[in-house]
Amino acid sequence: xxxxxxxxxxxxxxxxxxxxxSCSQGGNGGALGSSVADRVYVPPGEHDEFYAFISGGFSGxxxxxxxxxxxxxxxxxxxxxxxxxxxxxxxxxxxxxxxSFGQIPWDDSHHPDLSQTNGEIDGRWCFINANNTPxxxxxxxxxxxxxxxxxxxxxxxxxSSSFVTENTEYVVAGTRFSVPIPQRDMPIDEYxxxxxxxxxxxxxxxxxxxFDLSFQVIMPGFxxxxxxPGRGASHGWMFFSTYNSEEASTLMEVNASxxxxxxxxxxxxxxxxxxxxSGDFETMPTEYAHNVYDESTHMATSTMKxxxxxxxxxxxxxxxxxxxxxxxxxxxxxxxxxxxIIGSGKLSATLTAHSFTKMLDAIENEKFDGDAYGIPxxxxxxxxxxxxxxxxxxxxxxxxxxxxxxxxxxxISSEVVKWKVGTWEVIDRQxxxxxxxxxxxxxxxxxxxxxxxxxxxxxxxKDRYLPTGPELCQSAQLYDISGxxxxxxxxxxxxxxxxYAAGAPADxxxxxxxxxxxxxxxxHPYAAKSESETRVExxxxxxxxxxxxxxxxxxxxxxxxxxxxxxxxxxxxxxxQDYDVPHGVSIIGANTSELLIMPGQxxxxxxxxxxxxxxxxxxxDFCSALHQEMQGYVRVSARNSNVPLKWTxxxx
Amino acid sequence: xxxxxxxxxxxxxxLTSLFFLPMWNITLEAPQYPDxxxxxxxxxxxxxxxxxxxxxxxxxxxxxxxxxxxxxxxxFEIFPYFAIGMTILGVLFGLIGNRxxxxxxxxxxxxxxxxxxxxxxxWEYEYGHDLKETAAIKFTDEDGKPMVYQPPLIGNxxxxxxxxxxxxxxxxxLMFLGMGLSVVAFYRDKKEQNE
Numbered sequence: 001x002x003x004x005x006x007x008x009x010x011x012x013x014x015x016x017x018x019x020x021x022s023c024s025q026g027g028n029g030g031a032l033g034s035s036v037a038d039r040v041y042v043p044p045g046e047h048d049e050f051y052a053f054i055s056g057g058f059s060g061x062x063x064x065x066x067x068x069x070x071x072x073x074x075x076x077x078x079x080x081x082x083x084x085x086x087x088x089x090x091x092x093x094x095x096x097x098x099x100s101f102g103q104i105p106w107d108d109s110h111h112p113d114l115s116q117t118n119g120e121i122d123g124r125w126c127f128i129n130a131n132n133t134p135x136x137x138x139x140x141x142x143x144x145x146x147x148x149x150x151x152x153x154x155x156x157x158x159x160s161s162s163f164v165t166e167n168t169e170y171v172v173a174g175t176r177f178s179v180p181i182p183q184r185d186m187p188i189d190e191y192x193x194x195x196x197x198x199x200x201x202x203x204x205x206x207x208x209x210x211f212d213l214s215f216q217v218i219m220p221g222f223x224x225x226x227x228x229p230g231r232g233a234s235h236g237w238m239f240f241s242t243y244n245s246e247e248a249s250t251l252m253e254v255n256a257s258x259x260x261x262x263x264x265x266x267x268x269x270x271x272x273x274x275x276x277x278s279g280d281f282e283t284m285p286t287e288y289a290h291n292v293y294d295e296s297t298h299m300a301t302s303t304m305k306x307x308x309x310x311x312x313x314x315x316x317x318x319x320x321x322x323x324x325x326x327x328x329x330x331x332x333x334x335x336x337x338x339x340x341i342i343g344s345g346k347l348s349a350t351l352t353a354h355s356f357t358k359m360l361d362a363i364e365n366e367k368f369d370g371d372a373y374g375i376p377x378x379x380x381x382x383x384x385x386x387x388x389x390x391x392x393x394x395x396x397x398x399x400x401x402x403x404x405x406x407x408x409x410x411x412i413s414s415e416v417v418k419w420k421v422g423t424w425e426v427i428d429r430q431x432x433x434x435x436x437x438x439x440x441x442x443x444x445x446x447x448x449x450x451x452x453x454x455x456x457x458x459x460x461x462k463d464r465y466l467p468t469g470p471e472l473c474q475s476a477q478l479y480d481i482s483g484x485x486x487x488x489x490x491x492x493x494x495x496x497x498x499x500y501a502a503g504a505p506a507d508x509x510x511x512x513x514x515x516x517x518x519x520x521x522x523x524h525p526y527a528a529k530s531e532s533e534t535r536v537e538x539x540x541x542x543x544x545x546x547x548x549x550x551x552x553x554x555x556x557x558x559x560x561x562x563x564x565x566x567x568x569x570x571x572x573x574x575x576x577q578d579y580d581v582p583h584g585v586s587i588i589g590a591n592t593s594e595l596l597i598m599p600g601q602x603x604x605x606x607x608x609x610x611x612x613x614x615x616x617x618x619x620x621d622f623c624s625a626l627h628q629e630m631q632g633y634v635r636v637s638a639r640n641s642n643v644p645l646k647w648t649x650x651x652x
Numbered sequence: 653x654x655x656x657x658x659x660x661x662x663x664x665x666x667l668t669s670l671f672f673l674p675m676w677n678i679t680l681e682a683p684q685y686p687d688x689x690x691x692x693x694x695x696x697x698x699x700x701x702x703x704x705x706x707x708x709x710x711x712x713x714x715x716x717x718x719x720x721x722x723x724x725x726x727x728f729e730i731f732p733y734f735a736i737g738m739t740i741l742g743v744l745f746g747l748i749g750n751r752x753x754x755x756x757x758x759x760x761x762x763x764x765x766x767x768x769x770x771x772x773x774x775w776e777y778e779y780g781h782d783l784k785e786t787a788a789i790k791f792t793d794e795d796g797k798p799m800v801y802q803p804p805l806i807g808n809x810x811x812x813x814x815x816x817x818x819x820x821x822x823x824x825x826l827m828f829l830g831m832g833l834s835v836v837a838f839y840r841d842k843k844e845q846n847e
Contacts, residue, residue, distance in 0.1 A: 516704075551711050577704035578711070579687070625715060626788055 039480065040490040042069040047510075050442050050503050052455060053112045053126050054476065057497025060107045062128055062139060067442075067453055067503065068478055070492035078137045078146050079107030079130045083593035087146075090595055091569070091604040092524075093293070095302035099133055099151050100287040108132050111162060111226075111500040114141075115204070119166040119231045119447030123508035125209050127162040127171045134158030136173050136202055138209050140295075143514045147293045150211045153286035153308055154181045154198035154218075160227040160332075161200075166235045166447075170214065170269065173200045174240050178221035178247075182284065191249040193373075195221035198310075199240065201269060210292065215276050215309040217267055217320065220373045221247050223256070224265070226331055226397070231447050232338030234356040236270035239341050241325070241332035245372070256328070257347060261380065263322040263372075264332055264343050264354065271319050272311055280316075281309045296523045298602050314374035321363060322372055324380040325352050331397035331438075335406065335421050336447050340385055344395035344408060351395050351408060353424065355385030386424040390417050396437060397500075399444030401451025401481060407444075409436040409456060416456050416479065418486055430486045432477055435460040441481070442503030450505055454479045454486065457498040465493060474498055515579045517600030524602035526571035531555040536647045543568045545647075549583035549597065550575040551624040553649065554617070557632030561645030564609055564636060570595070570617075573602040584620030587634065594620045609636040656841035657749050663833030664742020664757070666826045670695040670735050673823035676772070677701065678803050680709065681815040691721065692821060695735055696728045717787025718779065718801055727771060734764055742834065751841035758834045765831075773805050 042048050048066025056063055060080030064073045081088030081097065088097050088105060097103055107130035115124040126139040134155035138148040152158055152173055160174030178195040180186055186194065197219040203212045222242040230237035245262045248255030275281055286308050293300040313320040325343035329352070333342045340353040362368075362383055368376040394412030401407070404421050414435055418428040436458050442450040456477045465473060473493035479486040519529050528534045528546040534555045537544045543566050548555045554572075562568060574583050576599040586594040587607050595603040609615065619630035637643040679690035679701065689708050690701030698721055700706050710720045738761060745753035780802025791799035791812065803809065803816045810816075820828075 576711075578708045629788075 036487070036489055040068040040070070040478065042066065042071070047506055049506060050450070050453070051506055051509055052440065052442075052476075052501055052503045053114070054440075054455075054457070054494055054501040055109045055112050055128060055497075055499045056495045057110065057474075057499040058108050059496025060109050060130070061495065062109060062112055062126065063495045063498075064144065065476075065492075065494075066506075067455065068489060070476065070478060070490055072495075074144060075495055076139055076144055076146060078128055078139065079104075079109050079135065079149075081105045081593075084596065086593045086595045086603060086605070089593035089605070091606065092299045092602075095300040096146060096149050096291045096293060098291055098302035099135070099289045100153070100304065101133060104133055106132075107135065109137075109499070110159065112502045113162055113164045113171075113445070114502045114504060115168040115209075116164055116166055116446055117168065119235070121443050121446050121448075121502075121504050121508065122168075123504055123512065124168075125204075126502065127164060129158050129161035129173060131158055131176070134161075134173070134175070136162045136171055136200075136211070138171075138204075138211065140209070140514075141509050142512045143295065145293070147209065147295070148211055149289075149291045150202060150213060151288040151290070152198070152200045152213070153288040154179070154183075154196075154216060154284075154310075155200060160224040160240050163227045163229055163238075165229040165238070165269070166231050168204050168206065170201045170203055171211070172227060172229065172238050172269075173202065174224035174227055175199070176223050176225065178219075178223065178244075181218060182286065188249050191221060192247040193221070195247070195249075197222055197224050199224065199238075199267065201272065211290065213288070213290075213305070213308060215272060215281060215311060217272060218310050218312045219265065219320065220313070220375065222263070222265075225329070228332055228334045228341075228445060230334055230338050230341075230356065231336070234334065234338040234341075236268065237356075238267045238269050239323075239332050239334065240265040240267070241329040241343055243328035243330075243346075259327070261324040261326050262328055263377070264325045264329060264341060265375075266321045266323060266341075266359065267313075268319055271316075275311055275316060275319070276309060281311050283307050284310050295517070296521060298517070298522065298524045298527075320375050321359070322375055322377045323354050323359065323383055324369075324377065325354070326350065331395070331408075333398040333400075333406075333445065336400050336402065336449060338447075340421060342398045342406065342408075344397060346394055346396060346411075349390055349393055349395075351388040351390060351398065351406075351419075352384060353386040353388070353421075354383050358383045358385060386422070388417075388419050388424045388426065390419070390426060392417050392429065397439060399439055399441045399454070400449050401441060401444070402449045403451060405451075405481075407439060407441065407454050407481065407486075409439045411435055411437065411459075416454065416486060418481070428485045430479060430488060432456050432458055433464050433475070433491065434458055434462060436477075437498075438500040440501035440503050442505060444503075450503075452480070452482050453489075454481050455501060455503065457494070457501065458491075459497065461493075464491065476501075516577050517598060519573075519575065519577060519600045522573065522600055522602060524571075524573070526569070526604060527573045527602040528571070529573065530575070531649065534647070534649075536561075536645055538645055541566050543645075545570050547572045547585075548575045549573070549585070549619065549630075551581070552619070552626035552630045554585070554619070554630065554632045555649040556647035557649055558635075559633070559647045560635040560637075561643050562609060562634055562636045563639050563641060563643075564612060565639050566609060568607045568609065568634075569604055570607060571602060571604045572597055574599050576600070581623060582621050583623050583630070585617060586620055587617035588615045596621060609634070612636050612638055654749065654841065654844055656751065656837045656844055657746050659833050659840060660746035660754050660757075660837035661743050663830040663837060664739050664746060666830030666833070667735050667739045667742070669826040670823045671732070673826065674699065674821040675823040675827070677817075677819055677821045679817045680712075681817065682813050694823070695731045698723070713801070715787070715789045716791065716799070716801060717783035717785070717789075719782065719784070721779075725775065727768075727775075731768070738764070742830075746837070749841070751838045754834045754838040754841070758831055758838075761827075761831050761834075765827075769805065776802050776805065779803075 077087035134152040157176030159176035244256035329343035331344035392410035674692035
């Protein structure tokens, strides 16, 4: 009997063995089959290994994706209004979008970068630049909200931004356009010698993250394209790629592409700090907005600043040197050791790696090859550490893994090329689909890269996805770089233009998440922290409603005594103290967005009723089983009516 | 001092742990609460297992007409006196060193403990049965009677989509240990007498 059972069980097991055997054979088959799918598949309920912070380009926002799945979790509104989240619409966030030009609802967000400590990403903040109206934003990686935006005077086309020094001493932001500094009415064809480029150094408070525009270095009238800080031995220096060293102002595609070499500008910011500390600077009158969101009042304030400290690069020997680099270099990237500064000659086929050691040696021995507006130009042959003969066209941007490899995108030849730092040999190349701009390895511009994946971001997708009329999505593509050869795993559509990205291991960021805002720490001046504090107050034509939400009702939910022509402020506090229970609200005819209020938060929208009647409002975020019942009415009477102000919840 | 006396006194003093540690805990688990919500019951208060848990239990329960968990119940005023009284009594008995008194103390603890559990049951019954007439959601059981939401006295129970777990906590376990020690002290004393 027992023996029979045994035999039976062995027989039953045999088919399974066959199945398992054939499965693994299929997996070894190689092609883009199930094995690749497995590597990007994050099962339901499980988390991705990395966060990717992908800029939205002309959307002005910052998208949060997970890697390797590519799933989109959140679009953080930064420089553009977002009706979904009331960003730029509610009274609390409007000041964040204030500038010296007034309120601006849109910008072009390009280069996110993460805060660092000792040259390693530390998961505190993400910074990103606005290109069009020059600004830098700071985003909290606890709340995933924009907390601060500072405008940059004297800058125009804030492109070589926002790059963070090794201990987050500064977020550095360079101008793309040179302009008259200070701005004035003058003929454009007098550009040469008169236009200047401003490089801004914004200091960061290590506790609060608060910005201060510490100083600007005023540079010759080139275009400043991209930048990276030195690290390790080169810490204290900042490197900027430049183009238009011709100083042209028209038909730039030709006139700014004539010089065989442009420059990488090396700024010794430690030296700049000394000059500032010793008072050896000029103070220039100007105007720029500094906007700060306070998590305790749940409100932003905007302050106009009136002056900026400037250092004219031409006047301070030792502050700036120019490193000749072919040709209109775009990416300006520093390897994890800090020794090599890689210039990607956008209009050439080569990458130039300048040696920091050689640069210092050339400076020490004053081996200069002339100057530009008093700024010494070093000799190309004295400083070059190596050249990658890539075989590709249009190198743009390089990041690094921890094994001594560089990964560079090539826009014109649509590919990613892997090469060895030091030997400069090309190891592998893989196509992208299509026209890749920047790429990202988590920590790939720090001293400690996490070289498991590289994410390449494409400008053009043509036939890659289901077509959606003339306007198509742009995309990101993920490659596994853990082996010798890169392997394409997945591509996924993105918001706006995925211009540039930063990435971090999820474990660095997950533990610090804000889950709710504590009601007892809510210092909003119009908060109602319990239903007993709810009320309606009239002050002339202004009416302030102190309202609360909790599953599943508003308090108060019946309001009378509002008149046509009133300006009605709904100050709504979400009394929930449970994770992931926001409430939303809007009222018929409101000329603004909904509110989307997180637990413990207070937000405000303004409603100016235009017609008599009884007008409903309701919860716009599906909050609970009785969400559909979460609604109320406001009675609006004629201007001259005597209906008294009255508010109730359930007749109380 | 005889070891049995020390054991009795230690056993009685273990009761004081009730002033620092929770006696009981009720936890509710459901898929949409990956962090379960729960309430610790102390000798003199209900407490959030995690911040805001009681508030969130109340929000959830109000849909079926359950009343809020009260901040104060009369028991919270009475129980501490019993705990202090029994501690003093136990220490006193230990000092006197009469082993029969140890058993008396144990018996008193069993009696008071049973009364407390019965009281707890009554409170749970009331909490689970006394529903507001105006409840938004009125479920009925298989027999068509109004659904009740009484948590288990001890153990686990499914209540609609929630798994309710009701178990003693460290304070109660130390109290049980103290009661056990009084019995140990009894036998120990017997042994010591015989030696």
